[in-house]
Amino acid sequence: MYGSFFRYVWRHSRREQIFVLAFVVGSLPFYWWSLDVPKRIVNEAIQGSAFNGKTEAEIFSMSLALPDYLGGYHYTITDGFSLSQLPYLYALCMLFLFLTLVNGWFKYVINIRKGILGERMLRRLRFELFSLVMRFRPEDIRTTKASEVTAMINEEVEPIGGFAGDAFITPAFLGLQAVTAMIFIIAQNVWLGLVAFAVIAVQGFVIPKLRREQIRLGRMRQLESRRLAGRLGEMVDAAPALHVYGVVGHTAAEISKRLGTVFDIRLKLYRRKFAVKYLNNLLAQLTPFVFYLLGGYLALKGRLDIGQLVAVIGAYRDLPAPIKDLIDWDQQRADVIVKYEQVVEQFTKDILLQPEPEEAPETIAPDAPITTVALRVVSGRGVVQLDRLSTVLNRPSHIALVGPPGSGRDILAKVLGRQVTDYQGTVSIGDRDLATMSDREASGFIVYASSDPHAMSGSIRENLQLALRRSRPADELDQDDPKAQYWHDEALQSGNLSVSPSADWIDYAAAGIEGPQDLDGALIRALRVVNGYDEIFRVGIASQLGDDIGDDLKQRIKGVREALLKRFDEAGLMGVIERFEPDTYNSNATIGENLLFGVAIGERFKQENLAEDPFVRQILAAEALTDPLTDIGLRILETVVDVFTGMSSDNPLRESYAFVDENEIDDLWRIAQSTWRRGQRRKLPAWVRDRLISYALMYIEPRNRLNLIDERLTQRLLRARASFREYLPPDAAGEIEFYDPNNLMPAASIRDNLLFGRIRSGKAHARSKLLGVMAEVLKEKDLEGFVVSKGLDQEVGPAGRLMTPSQRATIQLTRTMLRLPDVLILDGALASFPPSEVRLILKNIREAMSEKTLIVTMSDDDDFGDFDIALTFEGAKLISTQGGEEAEAPQPKKAEDVPQEAAQ
Amino acid sequence: MTIDTEVCALQKFRMFSEVEPGKLKLLAMVSDRVTFQPNEVIYHQGDASDAVYIVLNGEFKVSLDTKSGEVAFAEHIRGSLLGEAGVLCGMSRGVTITAQTELTALRVERDTFLGLIKESPAFNLAVMKELGRQIMDLNVICADLVRRMPKDLAPADVASIRAW
Structure with missing residues (x-):
């Protein structure tokens, strides 16, 4: 998907990275200076070398000079001040304080910038991963564990995003600082420089080797805890079933085993971590020992002045931190790259759905027939689920797919509803191939309703309106609101959507209404069609009155x-x-x-x-x-x-x-x-x-x-x-x-x-009776609307669990009726209603869909006599077609021409 | 009337003679005791089968709406269990039942009734026996009808009778 981590980060944050890098480079002279000043404090101010017997010495004199071999040109910028020894000391100390503050400020700015950069990358990454999941094929979604994906998007990418800020800036910042300090030490004394270099070389060489095992363990820990999260999620979902069979004990044992594995890995990791830390500390503290010994020796021998020694020790004190951080950075890099690759791998599928196109798709004529040619569906286990189906379904027509549950009828419904996309042969509507349509195009005229309706936490109203939230509002910005501007800009910075979810996303035209004021009316009309109005009224009348009424x-x-x-x-x-x-x-x-x-x-x-x-x-x-x-x-x-x-x-x-x-x-x-x-x-x-x-x-x-x-x-x-x-x-x-x-x-x-x-x-x-009178x-x-509106306000609970299965099915059917698409597929969508109600609802839906195409899965016992076309399946095979025409028919006739008698 | 008096009443029913008293108590506990005034409809033909009624006392009338007008059904083939067939088959009410006198019944919700059948084999058997008895009675009526039927009745008429 994105190739390497560094390329991904560079591509999306180039400008910001370069900006911060400029800061890093800008900070270096000040850093060098801050290393140099202590030397001058000791040598010039304290020991008085600047005075050479005089009472005053020049300070802050600045001049530009070219080396002698270039002509020795000399230009004095300022002569500085002439100060006696004590003020000289004060001045230098003030300079040192100033430099410390400047260095701190640089660090602060760089860290903040880096943090913002990391957070933006994190936001972008999460959003992109989410968008990718939304583009998985239905088949892939079904084999994905929701809790694992959640863990990945939510937790695992966090260090990755954070590291995006560190990716280029940290090595540059720390590395340049270390190099500066190193050069500074060497400039003071080559021998001490070599000692410092040797210690750093050991650190840089040995410790990453030791850490390699640590990284491997870290990776194992991550995999194991992701599996744990996935399994936990599954078990919580399955808890009711586990209770039914009384098998909680076994599941507890399994979780216990997994927790044990995680514990074991973490323990090993700890041991490693502290061993490395021990070595690190040892090296860091051993070096000053060498410095005091060797530096002291050189100073006593007069080959190094005290100021230089103090400066070197000072510079060296600054050195291990960047080096250690660099090593940490390297380890983090290895870690993050592995994590990144793993996450990317999880989100890489061979086939993804088409991304949403920006422009409105072309419309498809309502009488364009649905044609399948040699349509064949084989399940993941190699079982043929639908065998070489070639047929032409004229539209508009009402089509019954007849057969036992699990037979080809379900599969054909799912193919047409784009729930199964992994098939051989072609399915086309008019001259458009179903497989190549984008979501937006297909959902514009096909709506599929399954036997497993989905509701999301929120009110019933929100769940119903879900079907209409498909017109992307214009990205309008309230110019006077700085907060809105900030939200908008930040969203764009990380490649997110800048349109607010609370903007008006409702596609009023799809529901055949003018604007928000007609929305409840449309909901009620749709509810009435699917016989759900009374239910919502009941829910409303049983809900709290509340005190927010006028x-x-x-x-x-x-x-x-x-x-x-x-x-x-x-x-x-x-x-x-x-x-x-x-x-x-x-x-x-x-x-x-x-x-x-x-x-x-x-x-x-x-x-x-x-x-x-x-x-x-x-x-x-x-x-x-x-x-x-x-x-x-x-x-x-x-x-x-x-x-x-x-x-x-x-x-x-x-x-x-x-x-x-x-x-x-x-x-x-x-x-x-x-x-x-x-x-x-x-x-x-x-x-x-x-x-x-x-x-x-x-x-x-x-x-x-x-x-x-x-x-x-x-x-x-x-x-x-x-x-x-x-x-x-x-x-x-x-x-x-x-x-x-x-x-x-x-x-x-x-x-x-x-x-x-x-x-x-x-x-x-x-x-x-009472409720009837009350209604x-x-x-x-004129209070009916108030009650229904209260009913629509009720929460459906997480995944609609506060609703009964038939209420959830009602919500789903109402959604389809809000849209009244050209093609409506009911694949067992009426299963949770008692048979007498099924007949009633189906009758209403058929009336509402009278000029459109309705495809319903039915069993052999059901009464499908008055459907225009009935396809009967046995297993994977189509065994009879009533009312429709065979695929061989040269010119598909219009649905109106299908003789009604044939359907009987 | 309390649970205990209801259990006593249920024990006198022929169909429940083999159901253990504990289960009859359960039946009484999970049901609602309802009363109907004369001419009050207990349920209408075509309504959803949402409950079963066990008539404790009182009389009722069974009627069936057909193409050729309302037909009062032979009352004597109904026992005291009403609406069980519709509930068992998931069909809507096949007939209309109207109280003729003041009538007391236990109303058992559909799901509760199905739960009871699963819970108690004896209760299950009692319901099956009741259904079996109804079929036997219907056979007799059917034979009687066939005997009374004119010999040259057109097959279409038979079909329309069947369509009820």
Whole structure:
């Protein structure tokens, strides 16, 4: 993809690199000078060599001189100042201080520039890798482990990006500094210079050799931890399945083994690292020893003055750091190059999808037929999945691909939907080859819906709009906003997209609407086609009212409350609701809800935390409710143990008693029984009592029907309700919103706000009737849009996990209906709906797609009689074609000409 | 009415005679007790099969909408289990059932019902026996109908009867 790392870095950051290199070169004279000044301080100022018996000496005199053999021309720039010894010392020290500051400043600027450069490269690299993954063929995507790719893009490239800043600048900076220092030492004394050089040579030669093993181990560590990350990701995804088979132990053993391998490598790496460090330190500290010994000897013999010795030692003190850093740099280089090559290799595929073209693709006539010639698909294992299919599918037409699941029908649907791109033969639409189309071109008129719909975290609305986010907005810049300018420029600097994701990406034309104001309308129309509108309405009406609504809206919702009561009365539905009344026990709410008589806002008064709350317990104890509630809890426990023993914890049958925690039952039951046997029924351990009371607080008589609530108990609970409200501590006031017929409850659902009560158990269809009336009234009051909009605001959870499979399928189908493409392929996209609903949805979709092409996979039992064309597959072979024409047909006829009888 | 009284009621059913009491209690616990007023429709033909009903007491009418008008179905072949066939086959409701008197039933959600069948072999057998009994009864009715049919009935008419 990019060739070598250095070439890649150079290509993308040439200008910046040269700029920083200029800085590096500019810093060198100052560096030399800062090495030279200490010598002058010792020799000229302290030892007084500049004075030669005079009281004053010249300082800062500057002149340009040519050597004698060039004519000895001499030009004095400035004569400098004449200073006595002490001011002379001060002046030189000030100069030294100044030079130190200048050197520091150079270092600072170079480091900052280098850092920015590295970060830009990192950003560019990550973006390019991401873009590459997006261009993988569907087949390659399926064999890629998402968590490994994430680890690579996110973590592994980080050192690579960082090193991009170091790639050229660090060796230049450090190397030139070292060379400067080296030349300086040699200029003072050749012998000392040679000693210093020898030590550096040893460092430069031995240490990289020692480090080679370290690099190898580092590479192993990286590979191993990437595998670990991949495996961990897989296991977390598969956790539910692992629980089903009870094989968590084995997986834990596998992870344990992998962790062991990583540990072992890291340990070896550590040993190496510290051995090298030890040697390094030793060499660094050994040299001053030689310097003092040899330098001292030379100084005593008068072959080196003290100033030079001090300067040499000073210069040498500066020397090991660059050398060590250079060696580090070299090691990092080796490391990063390996990492880079590995990452690049992972992201290199033989075939990548076409990059997105800039210009709009040419349109394809809606009646251009789909032609396959000798289409053959062989799976990775060499199994023929679709065998030499040559056919012409006229458009617009409704086409059924019939056969058992897994047969050629699925493969053909996937080929046409561009989910399988590795095939032999050709597939063309009109005169365009399907394989060579870019995403943008193909997605403009083909939309494919699979049996495994995808939802991404975000709201339902965002998930639906996903289908329309395909018009790249113009790259407009708010000139007055410096921040926007900065974001924009930085994005361009690293080859990223400069268009903001929050800009308007919606392709309104694709949805057949004018602008943002029609968008919700379009969503609703599409939802209605796929029979998902009621579902979203249900979701909306069950979602929190929230307190971010205007006063006007509040008034209208309150108005609905009134109107609703009247309507329920007319429809004879009043008996179905049990309204919340401050002085009456609501038998269709839990005991806990009756106690609170309000909606919990925070965690504190949530149903599951109620029994452990000290304040709640105080209230219960004050009304002598602790014992009766414990008894109720015991009865619930008894029943659950009696009926559910031996049933797995995720058995849906347990749903009505889901509040009883499967894992605790055995313990609870054992303890309860043993206290019972000892005749100390009242002396249960505190935590057991807590659990039992919490079970009791979840009890609803008409639903659980254990006959545990009597008049005496409800009277006490009502008293407790009153004292709960009265004695509620001020710090808990924000934790609860009491039911109040004159006010809305933002923390409660819209439904609860409107009903202001509970639907009585035991009335079949009551819920749907009530909801039906509610929908009617909301519609009349023009609040339907508000509810649906609330529904669309609901989160779908990571990968849509908060949604049921059929809700996810609805989202996918709605997306297709928003687009109404020329060709729509439904490849098992209706699988998660019950058959009766499938028929209804398919009928609606067919109506919506009446002038377009619809391709649906169906099984032999399904009713595909009224499709224009039906291709029947058995295994990989096409065994019969109804309604369409064979590929041999010389001139494909128009779809309208296909006789309807033939399709029967 | 509590779970225990419901279990007692269920035990009197012929189809549940071999189901252990624990499972009947489970059945009662996972279902909702629902009541219907006279003339209230329990379910409509063509509705989605979302639940099974076990009628504890009360009477109901079975009717079928056909091309040639509504036909009241022979009530006596229905036991007290309603809607199980649609749930088992994933089909929509084949008939309309209307309460004639005040009627009490246990309503078992579709998934819960299927879960019960998996959970208890005895319950599974009870449902199969009930279905088997219905087929036997239908055979008798069918034979009766064929006997009453005019001999020269056109095959098309037979087909249209079959299409119900």
